[in-house]
Amino acid sequence: MTRAEKVHAPYPLEPTLARALSPFESFLHSTGAGGILLMATTVLTLIVANSALGHALHVFWEQPAGLVVGDFAMRQSVHHWINDGLMALFFLLVGLELKREFMVGELKSPAAALLPIIAAAGGMAAPAAIYLAFNGGDAVAARGWGIPMGTDIAFAVGVLVLLGKRVPHALLIFLTALAIADDLGAVLVIALFYTSKLNSYALAAMALIGIVMLLANRAGLRHLSIWLLLGAALWYATWLSGMHATLAGILLAAAMPVRPRLKPLAYVTVVEHRLAEFRSHATDVSTPSDTFSSHDMAHIAFKLEGLTRAAQSPLQRTEAALAPWVSFAVLPIFAFANAGVELSAASIAQGMLHPVTLGIALGLLFGKFAGISAACWLAVRLRIARLPPGVTWPQLLGVAWLAGIGFTMALFIAQLAFTDPHLVEYAKLGILAASFVAAPIGVFWLLASTRKVD
Structure with missing residues (x-):
């Protein structure tokens, strides 16, 4: 045996271990793995919420937790720490994806970006209009108009990936770009319409930290530790300001350098x-x-x-490091803490007829489909944009159905829109109903409009 053969020869257990781990590694690295895990977590959450453990789990989420050092104290419920803290990582990832797409990705070219952006605008306006048609007369319920506007990128892409080679790659790119543009719209809605009373001192601190981050970017500082410290300071200032703390993730992503050293x-x-x-x-x-x-x-x-x-920018390294944690930890934990809803016959019968539930369910299910379809048709008809190469109208309509899977962003906005726990429960019911109906409709529609490619 030569020297090179000795160096490259595997240890006895390596091939066996590699074969055993291969299916798990393939799953974890697949595009739809996060969406599949999110679906499984949602089903598990509903089972637990409607079992004998449901009350105990609710009590656990409401337990106070925090940091106390001398006179300094940060206390919130476990539920709030998940929504304010962990979800900041999700919004950071969303911000990084947005910046990457607009700088070097599918949204870089105005021609390629136009149709997903127009589709996202239609897919936000129509659901909000349907919701307000049911709830516009009630000032409290009307605050939920932003709930049916968001598309869950992990869920929707996960469902689309399950169809395999039947789906043109351009269609997957279109749905991803649509969901990313949709997320940007949802973030703007949260910042502009779901912000409580503002603290001017904290806002000044946010502005100061923002200036420091811009200077750090211009100075070429690319050490991730510096950006993480600035991000933590920005999160705390945002938390104190009255704006939702998760917006710090978007602001941090916007300031991070996109060019490598x-x-x-x-x-x-x-x-x-x-x-x-x-x-x-x-x-x-x-x-x-x-x-x-x-x-x-x-x-x-x-x-x-x-x-x-x-050779990798801080944006690339942060996105690569963060993506698996968000997909396999942050979003499942968020779902486990927020998706639980009572599903007894009486509660479903009562809840499904409530205007909040109807507005959200119909807004997500039919508003998304109608808004995206009409916006795309009008844009193509007026020659403002073109269909992606290789994508047919029936396939695009199938994606419009999948966009009705609201879930993560919809659940998140529901927590901001309502303080009444009953309205939050009605919102959850509408989100879950729409998502679990939109997914199979979209799948069957796409199966009927595509053929399997060998």
Whole structure:
């Protein structure tokens, strides 16, 4: 056996372990994994909420928790920490995705971005109008007009991915861009219409931190630790300001550098030089076969790792690190804390006839479909935009149905819109009803309008 064969030969258990873990790794890295887990968590939450454990779980979410250091105290319920704290990570990821898409992604080109943005606008206006048609006469209930405006990107994309090769890639890109534009609209709605009494001192602190972040960006500071500290300070100032604390995630994302320290060609040149050094050590017969027993080789490997980080912007590194945590921890925990609703025959019969439930359910289900379809048809008819390449009208209508899956953003806005727990429960019922009806309609519609590609 040659020296190279010895170096690359696997340990005895490696192939077995790799085969055992392969299905799990494939699932975790699949596009729709987060949406599938979110669906499973929602079903589990509904089961637990309607079992003997439901009351105990509710009591747990309302338990106070916080940080106390001397006279300084931050206390909220566990439920509020999830919605104000953990969800800030979700909004940070949304902000990073938005910035990436507008800077270098599908929304960079005005021609490509126009149709998803127009579709998102129609898909927000029509549901809000339907909701207000049912609740416009009640000032308290009318505050929920923003609830049916959001599309759950994880849920909707997860459902679309389940259809596999039947779905054109351009359709998946369109739905993702639509949901991202939709999220931007929802964030603006939260900032402008669901903000309580403002604290001028905290707003001044937010402005000061924002200026520091912009200066840090201009100065080329790309150490993630600096941005995380600035983000934590911004979150606290936003929490004190009266604006919803999660908006700090969007503001942090907007300020983070999008350009790497090392440009692509410079990265290639330096890496090639380092690899040549590494190769010279590796082929030296006096060098031990174990890389880490050679100080020089370990040092070069460490430098290569640093170069790879330098070739990625803070935005890219943060998004890559954050995405699995949001998909597999933050959103399932949020769903577990917020999606529980009583599903007895009496509560469903009473709740489904309430104007809040009807406004949300019909707004999400039919408002999304009608708003997106009409907006796209009008934009194409007037030659303002074009259908994505390879996408047919029936396929686009199928995506319009899937956009009726509101879930995460809708549940989040419901918590901001209402203080009455009964209205929150009605809102949850409407969101769940619409989401669980929109998903199968969208799937069957797309199955009927697409053919399987081998």
